[in-house]
Amino acid sequence: MPRPHRWRPSPTARRTGVLAACVALAAYTGFRPPSAWTATLQSISWQGGFHRRFVVGTVLHPFAEWSHYAYGVFAIWSYAVLAALVAVLAVAAVRTRVPARRMLVAAWFVLPTGGYLFHEVGYFEQVLFLALFGAWWLVARGRWVAAAAVMAVSVCVHEIAVLTVLPLFTLVVARALPARRALAAVAPSVLAGALVLVVSPAADGATGRLALRLRGADFPARSDVLEIFDRTQAQSMRMYAPLDVLLFLTPLTLLLAAALALAFARGTVAGVHRLLAIGAATAPVLAAFAGWDTHRWAFLLLANSAVVVWWWLGQDAAGRVRTAARYRVLVAAALLCTHVPLAYFDGFAPRELTGTELRAFVHDATSGDLLRAPRQ
Template identity: 50%
Template sequence: MTLLERAPAPALEKTPRRSITVLFAVAAVLAGYTGFRLPGEWVATLQAVSLTDGFHRRFLVGTLLSPFGHDYLLFAVASFTVLGGLLTAVTIAFFRSHTESRRLVIVGWLLIPAGGYLFHEVGYFDQVLYLLLFGALWALHRNRPVLASAVMALSVTAHEIALLTVLPVFGFVALRKFPFRRACVLLAPPALLGLLILALPPAAPGAVEKLRLSLAGADFVYRADALTLFERTQAQSWQLYSITDVLLYLVPIAIVVATGFLFLHRPSLAAALPIAAIVAPVLLAFGGWDDARWGFLLVSNFAIVLWLRLGNRELELSRLAVLTAVFLILTHVPMPYFDGYAPRGLTLVTPVEELR
């Protein structure tokens, strides 16, 4: 008996059943209600960073927006455009899924804290990375591997964490689709460009101060601490937080999703590649202290890789129970929000205990 049982009639599953479609809509609305916010000053500040102003990291978005000035409205529109693109991609993936199992993966991801966190981190460059990933996967599906590689190369210019988030997922798909050597050729440009970006100074001399002066006249209060990211070395950043604490947050999540994936995939060497793509964000603990954000990316990689791995196969009942259990466990993972925000609850009043 195989762990993944083929759907009895894939052709009949082109249109989602009404019940799971309603569940998808409810899950999306609930995620939006839980985490919706306006883009913060932090993301607006980083979206002003451009290559033309002398910045060598995280410059893609700012370079594209720089001709239009530094108005908050511009950054907000850009942020919600990217979020809208992601939601569109998720919706297309749901309706084009030929199995209920694939649809349930999407619904489950929206219902756990990751769904609300997606809306909460509007404007963060993570969302640009995953939108580019989906574009690259579409190009691979259309047999345009060079275009896909170029799109992934763009991702590392949006944020260097692409090396540990979207690039492993892209590598997983490329290695399944192409021979090893050709897959390596496709992975080489984004990987080498990402390493080059990490080797260069984050910004040219005087670039940060120049941007500070420019943002002083903006219609929002820029975040000075966001700009200091380009003035610190990695060693100086490590002095500001505990890598151990971040790992202690991430490792249990990684164990849950990796173990769950193994139960849904026959344990073998073939499972090593998708599991590596799933747990790669754990290494972000060595890059920064945003533990909940890294946890969100870890859980998201699990959902994406599992969705890709399922293909047109339907989970048998016992494996569906395992998937449900994994998502139920993940509901207990706290994902604290930024800037003093908190997930909205479904109650209409604040519990008395929290008022004391």
């Protein structure tokens, strides 16, 4: 008598299921509504007289004006960007032919970085990384001019792009394009960054006019966001201690640089590309001189390093280099990185896998508290 047929999920279905579980764990750990800080920042627009960080607000301006700056407009945008970023990572992980890349994405979501990604919903670096992945896709298809334009616009989303996604883009084009064409692809972003840093952050009276508009908003607008556009970088630096931030980030930076240097040894990445890769991974440490979000900069260090590792895994796979020993170096580095705290904003903390926390999460989700607009 023939045995009954047993259904078995396909390899793609299994990969998708495992990855979905990792994403769900990350979402449970760190999900929260977009903060009042991000909603206020997303109201910054070119139409309002602002000359930095204006791209998102410029896109949302018609909807914000129509809704009288309703929190829902900014929340929907923030959730859409987060969902798009998670989808890009998940699809790339499922479709990749390099198993180590799939493990990298799964580990990213399971480690504290996954929860932090969901926690910082609404922050502009999520838009920046979407722009980077879009530019990366364009370069792979020979459309480097369009990719250069995307990266130039990203600098106007947030000037932190110069220390995060632009070094990664430089690494990609340096490997994929001839030298002169690679320089031409990076040049618009460098010029845009220089221009953004030279011009006044906002026109006279712009912050005051926006503050008046936001008085009618249904969320507590953050005055400290608007103050950013009324002071110079030197004035900002006098409000915190950059060397203290740098001291916090230095051990993590050295750990990541050393791990990547060991991983690249005797592989397909050599010479100037090796230096570019390590530089791209560790460039966010320079954000210590741009602001006091210490734990956010640590997260960006880990994000850049993960993108570099993804890129490197593809290079070695194409060159058929055996890398098992070097994988262990990266795994050890990842475990050490879990000892660097990624403290959350606004009094939030990562949810723990306990019955008490799970019950509270279910209550917040079913009562609507999980999506409620912030009160401060």
